[in-house]
Amino acid sequence: MRSSFLSVENLGIEFGPRDNPVKAVDGVTFEMAAGETLAVVGESGSGKSVTALALTRLVAEPPGRYMSGEIFFQGQDVLKMPPSKLRALRGKQIAYIFQEPSSSLNPVFTIDYQIREAIELHRPDVRDVRGEIVRALETVGIRDAATRLGDYPHQLSGGMQQRVMIAMALACQPQLLVADEPTTALDVTIQKQIMDLLKDLKRTSNMAILLITHNFGLVSDFADRVVVMFRGKIVEQGPTAEVLRNPQHPYTRALIECVPKLGQKQHRLRTIDYAEID
Amino acid sequence: MNEASPASETILQVENLKVYFPILGGVFRHKVGEVKAVDDVSFEVRRGQTVGLVGESGSGKTTLGRAIIRLNEPTSGIIRYEGKVISSLSSRAFWPYRKKIQIIFQDPYNSLNPRLSVSEIVGEALEIHFPEMTRAERRERVAELLKQVGLVPEYLDRYPHEFSGGQRQRIGIARALAVKPEFIVCDEPVSALDVSVQAQIVNLLQDLQEELGLTYLFIAHDLAVVEHISDYVLVMTQGKIVEAASAEAIYENPQHEYTRKLLAAVPKL
Amino acid sequence: MKSVIPMDETYAQRIWRLFKRDRFAFIGFCIVIVFFIVAALAPFLANDHAIVRVADGSVSFPVFRSLEPIEWRFLLYVPLAGLVYGFRGPLFLRVGRGLWIVAGVVLLIEFALFFHHSFNDVTNDRTLPAAFKLMPPIVYSPIETSPDQLVPPSWKHPCGTDSTGRDVAARLLHGARTSLAIGFISQSIALLVGVSVGGMAGYYRRWVDIVTCRFIEVMECFPTLLLILVVVSLCDAANNMIIIMVVIGLTGWTGVARLVRGEFLRLVGQPFPQAAQALGAGDLRIIVRHLLPNSLGPILVTATFGVASAILIESSLSFLGFGMQAPTPSWGDLLSEARKYIDFAWWLAFFPGAAILITIMSYNFVGEGLRDAVDPRLRVK
Numbered sequence: 001m002r003s004s005f006l007s008v009e010n011l012g013i014e015f016g017p018r019d020n021p022v023k024a025v026d027g028v029t030f031e032m033a034a035g036e037t038l039a040v041v042g043e044s045g046s047g048k049s050v051t052a053l054a055l056t057r058l059v060a061e062p063p064g065r066y067m068s069g070e071i072f073f074q075g076q077d078v079l080k081m082p083p084s085k086l087r088a089l090r091g092k093q094i095a096y097i098f099q100e101p102s103s104s105l106n107p108v109f110t111i112d113y114q115i116r117e118a119i120e121l122h123r124p125d126v127r128d129v130r131g132e133i134v135r136a137l138e139t140v141g142i143r144d145a146a147t148r149l150g151d152y153p154h155q156l157s158g159g160m161q162q163r164v165m166i167a168m169a170l171a172c173q174p175q176l177l178v179a180d181e182p183t184t185a186l187d188v189t190i191q192k193q194i195m196d197l198l199k200d201l202k203r204t205s206n207m208a209i210l211l212i213t214h215n216f217g218l219v220s221d222f223a224d225r226v227v228v229m230f231r232g233k234i235v236e237q238g239p240t241a242e243v244l245r246n247p248q249h250p251y252t253r254a255l256i257e258c259v260p261k262l263g264q265k266q267h268r269l270r271t272i273d274y275a276e277i278d
Numbered sequence: 279m280n281e282a283s284p285a286s287e288t289i290l291q292v293e294n295l296k297v298y299f300p301i302l303g304g305v306f307r308h309k310v311g312e313v314k315a316v317d318d319v320s321f322e323v324r325r326g327q328t329v330g331l332v333g334e335s336g337s338g339k340t341t342l343g344r345a346i347i348r349l350n351e352p353t354s355g356i357i358r359y360e361g362k363v364i365s366s367l368s369s370r371a372f373w374p375y376r377k378k379i380q381i382i383f384q385d386p387y388n389s390l391n392p393r394l395s396v397s398e399i400v401g402e403a404l405e406i407h408f409p410e411m412t413r414a415e416r417r418e419r420v421a422e423l424l425k426q427v428g429l430v431p432e433y434l435d436r437y438p439h440e441f442s443g444g445q446r447q448r449i450g451i452a453r454a455l456a457v458k459p460e461f462i463v464c465d466e467p468v469s470a471l472d473v474s475v476q477a478q479i480v481n482l483l484q485d486l487q488e489e490l491g492l493t494y495l496f497i498a499h500d501l502a503v504v505e506h507i508s509d510y511v512l513v514m515t516q517g518k519i520v521e522a523a524s525a526e527a528i529y530e531n532p533q534h535e536y537t538r539k540l541l542a543a544v545p546k547l
Numbered sequence: 548m549k550s551v552i553p554m555d556e557t558y559a560q561r562i563w564r565l566f567k568r569d570r571f572a573f574i575g576f577c578i579v580i581v582f583f584i585v586a587a588l589a590p591f592l593a594n595d596h597a598i599v600r601v602a603d604g605s606v607s608f609p610v611f612r613s614l615e616p617i618e619w620r621f622l623l624y625v626p627l628a629g630l631v632y633g634f635r636g637p638l639f640l641r642v643g644r645g646l647w648i649v650a651g652v653v654l655l656i657e658f659a660l661f662f663h664h665s666f667n668d669v670t671n672d673r674t675l676p677a678a679f680k681l682m683p684p685i686v687y688s689p690i691e692t693s694p695d696q697l698v699p700p701s702w703k704h705p706c707g708t709d710s711t712g713r714d715v716a717a718r719l720l721h722g723a724r725t726s727l728a729i730g731f732i733s734q735s736i737a738l739l740v741g742v743s744v745g746g747m748a749g750y751y752r753r754w755v756d757i758v759t760c761r762f763i764e765v766m767e768c769f770p771t772l773l774l775i776l777v778v779v780s781l782c783d784a785a786n787n788m789i790i791i792m793v794v795i796g797l798t799g800w801t802g803v804a805r806l807v808r809g810e811f812l813r814l815v816g817q818p819f820p821q822a823a824q825a826l827g828a829g830d831l832r833i834i835v836r837h838l839l840p841n842s843l844g845p846i847l848v849t850a851t852f853g854v855a856s857a858i859l860i861e862s863s864l865s866f867l868g869f870g871m872q873a874p875t876p877s878w879g880d881l882l883s884e885a886r887k888y889i890d891f892a893w894w895l896a897f898f899p900g901a902a903i904l905i906t907i908m909s910y911n912f913v914g915e916g917l918r919d920a921v922d923p924r925l926r927v928k
Contacts, residue, residue: 043472044443158335187334187499192543214472217545244547258474260502262544263529268484269477269506347825376827389818393840402836403826450822457826 004075005208006032006055006176011069013050013059021065024050026232028069034175035206039223039240041216041255047232048212052178055210056090057081074175092122095169099181101161104168105153111137111164112149115171122172136167141197159190166197170207177201180212195222217259220244228252287360289461289493290323290346295355295365297338297345315341317517318355325460328487328494330508330525332501332540338517339497343463346495347381348372359461377407380454384466386446390438396449397434400424403456423452426489428482444475451482455490464496468503480507502544505529513537562844565920572916575909582906586723587625590618593685593717602677610683616660617788621724623656687714689721690874697892707894709884719898721876726906729792729871730858734850736796737857741803742846746834748804749811756808763801771798772863779869791870795857803849810842844921848914855910862903878903 011028014021025047032038042048053059055071057078071078073094081089098104106114115133119126126132130149137145140163153161162182169177179198183191199222202209211223219226219240227237228251236249247253257270295316303310315338323329333339344350346357348369357365364375383389390399400423401416411419421431427448438446447467454462464483468476484507486492498504504511504525511528513521513536521534532538567573591598596609614622631649685705687693693712700707706715748759778794811834814820820837828836864870865879872880878899885895 043474188501188543188545189334189499189539191545195545214474215545216473217547220545220547255474256547258477259545259547260473260477260480260500260506262502262505262541262546268481271477271481272474349821349825373827376825381822381825383818383822385818389822391819391823391837391841394836402823402828406827406832453822453826 005034005036005073007070007072008051008055009070009072011051011054011071012067013047013054014065014067015063023232024064025054028229028232028234030227030234030237032176032208032210035208036225037202037209037211037223039211039213039219039226040229041213041219041226042229043214043255045231046229048229049180051229052096052180052210052212055176055178056094056096057086058090058096091118091174092172093174094176094178095172095174096178096180097162097165097169097182099184101153101158101165104165105161107153110150110152111156115164115168118168118171132171133167136171137164139170139201140164140167141193142167157190158186159193162186162190162194163197166194170201174207176208176210178210178212181214182211183218184214191218198222215259216244216256228255286324286326288322289325289360290495291356291358291361292322292342292346293320293356293358295319295342295345295357296353297341297350298353314517315350316345316352319514319517319519321512321519321522323461323493323495325493326487326491327510328496328508330504330511331495331497331514332499332504332511333514334499336516337514339514340465342514343381343465343495343497347376347379347463349381377457378459379461379463380457380459381463381465382447382450382454382467384469386443386450386470389450390446392438395435395437396420396424399438399449400452400456403453407457419456420452423455424449426455426486427452428478442475443471444478447471447479448482451479451486455486458490459492461493461495464494466498467496469498469500476503483507500544501528501540513540562917562920566916569912569916569919571912572919575912575916578905578909579913582723582909583625583727585720586727587621589720589724590614590622590683592683593687593689593714593720594683595686595688595691597677597680597682599679599681600675600677601679602675613688616663617724617728619660619663620656621728624653627652685714685716685720687717689713689717689876691717697888699892700894706898707892709881709892709895710888715881715894715898718876718881719878719902722878722881722899722902723906725788725871725875725877726858726861726903729788729795729861730854733792733795733799733857733861734853736793737800737853738803738846738850740797741800742807742839744800745804745807746811746838749808750815750830750834750838752812759804759808763804766798766801769798772860774798775860775864776867776869779864788871788875791861791864795860799853799857802853803846806845806849807842810845811838814838814841844917848918848921851910851914851917855907855914858903858910859907 008031009029011025012023013025015024016022028047028051030038040048040051050059050064054066055073055078057066059066066079069079073089076085076089078086078089096104105111109117112130112133115136116129119129119132123132133149134145137148142148142160142163153164156164166182182198183194186194195218198209198211201207202222211218213219223240225238226240226243228235228243228249230251236243236247236252243252244256247256251272254270254272258272260269296314296318297316299313299315300309301311301313302308317338319338319342321329331339331342341350345352345365348364352365355365356363359375359379364372367375394402397417397420400420404411404416404419417434421434424431424433429445429448429452433441438449441449451467467483468479471479480503483494483496487494494507496504496507501511505528508525511521511523511525512519513528513534515536521528521532521537523531523533528537529541532541566576585592590610590613594610594613596613598608598610600607600609627649635645687704691713693708693714695704695708696710696712698704698708698712704714704716706719708714709718744759744763748756775791775794775798779791782790815838820833823833823837861870861877862879862882865872865877866883868883870879871877881899882896882903885892885899889896
């Protein structure tokens with residue numbers, strides 16, 4: 001039964017020469033329910049980022065090619081949408097945050113200007129834009145938000161920049177927030193802060209969150225369900241607690257064991273034996 | 279883990295090291311203030327040990343590591359290597375120490391010259407320090423080094439962009455090993471890699487330590503990785519070391535509140 | 548975002564692929580190559596001496612006796628450059644050896660040319676009888692005057708003749724040499740100076756940088772063309788190719804210097820030059836092996852635009868009477884003459900003007916194409 005919120009069926013995306021393509025996404029099928037938190041876990045090259053971008057047809061074509069599959073968001077067929085509807089989808093209904101804040105933050109504009117731009121684009125009926133911006137910044141945990149409106153991105157630390165990026169994404173009140181490795185470039189302490197922020201958001205809003213990561217450690221007390229990807233295919237999916245307790249696929253098991261555990265001084269860290277998986 | 283025996287000598291001593299960066303301002307760019315990146319730090323490293331140095335960005339840990347290898351100049355304080363003072367040497371006098379102390383960088387994507395092939399990158403150290411080697415001898419040695427870090431000699435003529443992050447880090451390690459160093463400053467070598475690849479590189483570093491008798495200063499921001507590989511851990515924040523203890527003690531009995539904060543931040547399953 | 552496309556090409560291959568995609572750039576590049584070949588082969592395309600002449604039972608090649616040293620240089624160096632490029636792999640396997648070989652060949656050529664004396668053979672092979680003769684397509688030499696003055700384009704003179712009866716087409720073809728020689732050599736000088744100065748500033752920073760920047764700013768205050776005019780007239784160097792090349796070179800290096808300085812400042816912050824320093828590499832090695840090769844992109848772009856600009860400056864100089872004058876063929880000189888007869892001898896202005904236009908446009912297209920191909924924003928990491 002197809003979920004009415006987000007449903008991806010048999011998605012296939014290719015890159016490279018047509019006679020010898022790289023199947024970045026190969027027959028990927030999964031669903032999300034409204035308000036749910038889903039984590040997509042995999043290493044670099046597993047196709048997780050491409051899948052996330054595909055949700056609003058953000059994969060550039062060329063060089064990418066949509067070979068197969070369908071994506072339904074709230075009943076709308078994303079891959080068949082005309083550009084105008086896609087633009088309405090992006091930012092307003094599905095918002096993104098990325099690994100590098102610099103991909104969203106324009107260095108020559110203040111953060112006030114940038115968040116304002118997002119609001120004016122997608123919510124033209126809002127009267128008190130400044131108030132909205134301050135509210136958004138406070139929601140992401142920036143204290144004294146009103147005084148920081150005139151700051152430029154380079155004046156903020158990496159963690160702050162990431163929060164501003166989240167604020168920009170939230171300012172349009174999207175139904176789905178896609179977070180593509182949002183903490184990979186950050187220190188562990190900041191990573192914890194951002195993850196805590198996302199957990200708060202999960203609790204206080206009914207926004208669905210799709211988290212993309214390579215670290216199973218971030219998933220355990222955050223995501224409701226988890227999808228594990230390897231070389232473009234999904235190798236396992238299910239409720240987080242179950243997958244962690246009882247991983248079926250050897251790759252899932254290997255990924256879980258890779259996370260360095262405090263206090264258990266093993267002689268060697270576990271690595272992934274790819275030959276065993278194939 | 280290599281427990282350093284009490285008889286093993288001190289290889290590196292840092293005494294009251296300060297590295298301050300001037301903030302230049304005004305029309306004539308004169309000094310208007312300073313950034314105290316490293317603020318009166320002292321510690322010792324014994325031969326064969328791995329000393330972990332943890333802290334957030336801005337704590338000064340990277341500056342400290344680079345000061346040891348003279349990529350940053352110390353403002354005051356003394357660094358001794360095998361008993362001899364190296365912090366006040368001129369760059370020419372320091373040159374022979376470059377064979378003994380090496381560094382591995384954090385960013386696999388920018389730490390290799392994109393225009394040079396793997397054999398040129400790793401072989402450069404040989405060109406500089408062993409100029410009497412012929413080209414063929416250098417290639418042989420580079421092939422050996424590649425095997426040591428888990429890569430194949432077929433990679434000799436490939437370029438950095440053809441490799442993944444983990445492989446590039448291996449190339450960086452091979453480059454550092456080319457001069458047969460004794461002491462390696464590992465500046466966040468796994469922070470930019472996937473967890474699965476982190477494990478591979480950490481294992482590789484441990485294997486190399488056993489094989490070659492290396493001493494490491496392992497800089498990182500993730501306590502879990504540091505605790506795993508280190509014998510002794512230094513916790514640093516805002517230029518100062520706030521706690522120094524063995525790896526077990528840090529985990530079981532953290533004294534300083536910052537250490538506790540770092541422990542709490544580690545993602546757990 | 549990390550790339551999902553496996554990339555298996557070198558930097559140069561990628562630049563070439565992106566460059567080829569730009570139609571204008573590629574066409575411009577082809578035109579540039581054609582102009583080089585024309586410049587080198589000019590003596591074989593427009594000459595009053597036959598290429599091959601069979602007479603009285605013997606075979607002779609009169610054209611070679613008519614070659615001036617500069618024509619010999621073009622004839623030999625352009626293919627030499629091609630050979631060096633084609634065999635750059637094995638040749639520069641050991642950089643030292645490659646350089647010695649090339650230097651040796653160059654010295655040989657220059658040595659031989661030293662002993663060359665022009666034959667000043669006024670015999671005109673057109674009229675000389677022969678059993679068989681193969682004449683160049685245009686049977687007139689650029690310096691050969693004739694009573695057919697100011698003749699409009701015709702079968703006999705495809706581009707007409709000038710006021711002294713010289714064939715314009717011949718002057719045009721030979722003039723390519725002048726423009727290209729001055730363009731390239733002056734830019735090479737500018738590159739040498741600019742890269743050195745900019746490199747020093749970018750690498751050493753502090754007071755070296757401050758002094759250099761002020762120096763660059765001073766140099767840029769001078770209006771280039773006027774400065775060149777002043778220097779050329781002071782040195783009384785009209786028609787002196789070498790001085791003109793040097794002067795254009797020494798006044799045009801500031802752009803490259805700024806660029807190289809910027810690139811070096813950017814690169815020095817990246818880990819890989821620091822890694823080299825940590826290995827014990829000296830300053831020279833870091834600059835030559837690590838910083839320069841990674842700055843090549845913007846340098847090449849500036850150099851390409853610089854050649855176009857140098858050609859324009861040379862033409863302007865000749866037009867004003869300060870550059871190369873007749874009998875040395877120069878497009879600017881042709882234009883200068885055209886001034887007097889413009890109201891009816893349109894061909895005197897049209898053909899050299901078109902030649903200058905096409906050349907400069909082609910170099911500009913190539914420069915733009917290179918700039919787009921080299922642009923790091925297009926880079927997929």
